[in-house]
Amino acid sequence: MKKTIIKPTILPGFMELLPKEQRIFNDIVNKVTKVYEDNGCLPIDTPIIEKSEVLLAKTAGETEKQVYSFNKGSKNLSLRFDLTVPFSRYTAQYFNELTFPFKRYQIGKVYRGERNQKGRYREFYQFDVDIIGKDKLSISNDALVISLASKAFKSIGLTNYKFQISNRKILSGLLEYLKVDSAANEVMILIDKFDKIGEEIFKEELDKILDKEKSDLISKVINISGSKEEVIKSLELLNIKNDKFNLGIKELKNVSKTLELLGVQENEFLVNLKIIRGLDYYTGTVFETLLVNNEGYGSICSGGRYDNLAENYTNNILPGVGISIGLTRLFFVLKEIGFVDNYQLPSKIEYLIIPVSEINSYIYEVYNKLISLGKTVEIYFEEDKLKKKMNYANKFSIPNTIIIGEEEEINRTINLKDMNTGLQRILKLDDMNI
Amino acid sequence: MKKTIIKPTILPGFMELLPKEQRIFNDIVNKVTKVYEDNGCLPIDTPIIEKSEVLLAKTAGETEKQVYSFNKGSKNLSLRFDLTVPFSRYTAQYFNELTFPFKRYQIGKVYRGERNQKGRYREFYQFDVDIIGKDKLSISNDALVISLASKAFKSIGLTNYKFQISNRKILSGLLEYLKVDSAANEVMILIDKFDKIGEEIFKEELDKILDKEKSDLISKVINISGSKEEVIKSLELLNIKNDKFNLGIKELKNVSKTLELLGVQENEFLVNLKIIRGLDYYTGTVFETLLVNNEGYGSICSGGRYDNLAENYTNNILPGVGISIGLTRLFFVLKEIGFVDNYQLPSKIEYLIIPVSEINSYIYEVYNKLISLGKTVEIYFEEDKLKKKMNYANKFSIPNTIIIGEEEEINRTINLKDMNTGLQRILKLDDMNI
Known part of the structure; x- marks a missing residue:
């Protein structure tokens, strides 16, 4: 009887590395882990499969469509699509046994049934840090988590990154001040798309939604550029009478100053008022990270501040701030730009x-x-x-x-x-x- | 509107740890990883989801029933149920890019829809080492992988384990010699169950399958006990004229001697001829690991030699030998016996x-x-x-x-x-x- 040979292949959208590259991937993980642990972050690990009713408590629309769900026995199960939702479930579940502020890091695979394209994965590692307070959390933590990302990148020898920082309160305060009201979401979505559609189309679209006067002011604000001192100065000079707007400036100023005190260099970050990070849970500081001269790959590390992490699972108020590195995607980018090829990793065997x-x-x-x-x-x-x-x-x-x-x-x-x-x-x- | 709170829970059969225990779990992983890397093993990582037709190429019966499978788009997908099958697929797929002998280690979660019972998990970590040769692989590797398990346990401070070693060729040679033929599988399954059913029932059942003379000899052989020299001497004195049987003794002798040369102490292992490791792919050395005075928890590390790893995926002949630690289960046992409570792990923060x-x-x-x-x-x-x-x-x-x-x-x-x-x-x- 002739043996049947099944062609050994994996699914599209899944990354698999040869041992030589896997060693580099693991070395990156180990170095970043060391940064997080040396700064007091604690590890957790959560199941990849959870009950759909728990995991999808808040999700709707696009995200839900991408989730891998299936039945096993009488239960509907889903594969986690990020580490944030399981973490919020975890924090609510073990609330009484945790010490706050709770600094946790977690690395794990997550799943999204995205359309298969270059550099987009259906199974990918996320590497997250979040700091969660009980009822309150000092703004200093917003700078701290960004400084950890800075240390993480430095630890692997990556230098050409730039943090793009903003504060959601500034734009939402401005929209409040302009009484944009029901159109606010639409405007935020448009700003979020600015980099994709370009300034011209952006302004055209914005003019369709708002009066010219309001549209002009919003355009003016998000396009403010210069050093972070200059941007903050320009914002203050607008003299807008709105508490949220001014609190946003104050927080941005604080984060910016604290970053420097924490050793993040002037050239590692800038203020970019176009950063929104979608409509979801962020309520204050938001940031993305671009590779200088390789901005087209998008953000390699993002995050921000949220007022209440686990509201679906508990009545406790848990404000937090977090960062997430899309490690599989980052590794893909690092291969593309030649960083992996130049990565020096001596033999373990002497x-x-x-x-x-x-x-x-x-x-x-x-x-x-x-x-x-x-x-x-x-x-x-x-x-x-x-x-x-x-x-x-x-x-x-x-x-x-x-x-x-x-x-x-x-x-x-x-x-x-x-x-x-x-x-x-x-x-x-x-x-x-x- | 009153907010709906969803009770934060996870599925039964899934392990989740508090940060303090997670740190210990991770410390164990790191120490074992260091042992493997310091001995030339290379890391690989494979997807958790694979095409069912690839992953289940060989599987049948009990295993297949336990697999988590589901459809996504037009494809039938399955979650891996061990690391061995994906590794064999990997080795066949990248055959031309790998250097042999290929020593690989891999840690990852695997999934089995087992009946939920204490200490049995549906999602659990396996931590595997395999050494694969091209066409041939020295018997010295059989001892080497067991010595790595020994070093791994020592590195975490575990001492009260005992390797139970046998060689499948001895029993299958004996059955060949006794012309048991078609009943051979049945006999092997019975021996595999020996520890569960006890000597008396075992003998009763065996007498139903075979003539008393044959049954007596098999019982006598698998019950040979004493130091490994004594067991091997007793086997030789049986003077059985069967090549496979005698090759089995020779290999067992070699592994036993090499283990000592590799620094595995006399008291760390014994020869136990009842060890079979199921009917599947093992063809030579087989072993399990019991905790002395806690044998009831079953094997915490098992493995053995197989003649041809990836026969479903390639015509290349890939003999190998491997060990697997069921890490989630091991951690459960270590908690039960108080080992985790006594685990010293200083604060990372000074x-x-x-x-x-x-x-x-x-x-x-x-x-x-x-x-x-x-x-x-x-x-x-x-x-x-x-x-x-x-x-x-x-x-x-x-x-x-x-x-x-x-x-x-x-x-x-x-x-x-x-x-x-x-x-x-x-x-x-x-x-x-x-």
């Missing part, structure tokens, strides 16, 4: 022992000796040609090989080769102290 | 800065100074009573607090308290070199 006669106890004696000296060692067990064995060391950039044959065993020596210089040395095992 | 007046730039100066000295620091931003602020340090076992008020700012000092001894010191910021 020594490859290559037996050239039968494997015997002397081989293991050398192996154990090296391990006792704190070295990382592999033994090449297979009976292959020497060239193939050496090639294994080359493939994985193992810097040293140790050839052991009968002669070495009899003399209790090792034949050590530095793979970078090609230099070979014969060492006595018993005096060995590499 | 200093908590506690402002007692307004947050000002001096606070950040102290913060940045400590960071420049390589310390891990948190600032308590919220306006709370001092007692609550100190309590935060206590809750997370942060060993030092730094109180900063107006006086400290004016004098450019810090008020440092060692939370363990209660000792307080006033230090000058500018000479500070903690």
Whole structure:
């Protein structure tokens, strides 16, 4: 009977890496994790599958259409589409056992049945940090989470990013002041699309919604540019009598100043009043992160402040601020811009022992000796040609090989080769102290 | 309108931990990962969702019933139920880009719709290592993977485990020798159940399947006990003329000896001829791991040798040997036996800065100074009573607090308290070199 071979493939929209790239991906995860942990963030992990009625409590429209849902037994289940909803459920569920402010980080896969296009994934990692207060949360945390993103990027050697920061209160205060009322949502959606549609179409569309006077003022405000001091100064000079608007300026000023005090450099961020982050839950600080000269890839890290995280699950008031890195997408972008190719990651293995006669106890004696000296060692067990064995060391950039044959065993020596210089040395095992 | 509150709950059979336990879980993952990486294993990560026709190529019966499958668009999708099948698909798919022997490790969640019972999970982590050869793979690798499990357990401070090792060739050779033929599967299934049903019922059932003479010999063989040398000696003395049987003994002897050469101690393992690991793909070495005095929890780490990993996906012959730790289940057991409660994990944060007046730039100066000295620091931003602020340090076992008020700012000092001894010191910021 002829065997049936099934073609080994994965679904479109799913990322899978070769070991070499996977090591780099994991190294990025480890470095970012270290930043979060060194700043007091605690890990949590939540199920990928949740009850649909819990997970989709708030969701409607576009998001819900993209969710992977299915029945199992009598239950309708869904795969999480972000880490924020499960986190809000978690915080409400274990409220009494958590210490606030609660700083949590979480990395995990999420699922969205998006249309398949380059750089868009259906299964992708998110890497989130949120700080949640009980009833209140200092504005300093808004700057802190952005400073963590800054440290995270620096820790992996990424430099050409720029945080684009705004505060939702400024625009919603302005719309309140202009009595835009029922058209407010429509205007916000339009501003959110500004970068996609361009200034001209934006203004045309805005003129259709509002009087010219109001439309002109809004256009003027969101296009204010310059250094962050200049932008803030310009906003203040508008002299708009609206509490929310002025609170927004005050918060933006505070975040901006605190960022510098936290060591985020002048050139790492700017104020961009067009940043909205959709209509959902953000209520204060909002930010995105663009790669300078590669803005077309979109934001690699976004987030903001929300007044009440878990309102679907609890009556407790839980204000918070968070950041989210779309890690799978970021890795895709880092590959595109050549960052992954240039990523230096040395071999974990320092020594490859290559037996050239039968494997015997002397081989293991050398192996154990090296391990006792704190070295990382592999033994090449297979009976292959020497060239193939050496090639294994080359493939994985193992810097040293140790050839052991009968002669070495009899003399209790090792034949050590530095793979970078090609230099070979014969060492006595018993005096060995590499 | 009154808000509807949805009760925050997760599905039964899913594990979720509080941050304190999650830190321990992650610490275990990190330590085991280090062992695998220090021994040359490479990471891979595969999608949780795969095409059903690929994932279920070989599966039948019980396993298939437990799989989470659903339709999305025109495709039938399944959640992976182990890491072995996706790994075999991966190895076949990227065959030409991999270097053999290919040592890979992988940690990830897998899904099985099992009946919900204590200690059984529907979503659980597996943590696997496999070493795969092209056409051939040295028997030394069988010992190597078990030695990695030994190192992994030692790295987390677990000591009371015992590897139970056998070789499938011994029993299948014996059945071949006894010409059991068509009843062989039935006999193997019965041996696999030995520990569940007990010796008496086992023998009764076996007598129903086979002649008394054959049944007696099989019972005698699987009940051989003693030190591994004694067991192997007893097997040899049976003087059974069957090549497979004798090859099994030879391999078992080799693995046993190599384990010792690799530093696995005499008391860490024994030969247990009742170990089968089901009917599936294992063809040589098989092993399980029991916790001494807690055998009832079952195996915490199992694995073995298979002749051909990816036969459904490729015509290449890929023999391998692997181990799998059911990490979620292991963590459950470690909680049950008190291991988690005794797990020592110091705070990542060394200093908590506690402002007692307004947050000002001096606070950040102290913060940045400590960071420049390589310390891990948190600032308590919220306006709370001092007692609550100190309590935060206590809750997370942060060993030092730094109180900063107006006086400290004016004098450019810090008020440092060692939370363990209660000792307080006033230090000058500018000479500070903690």
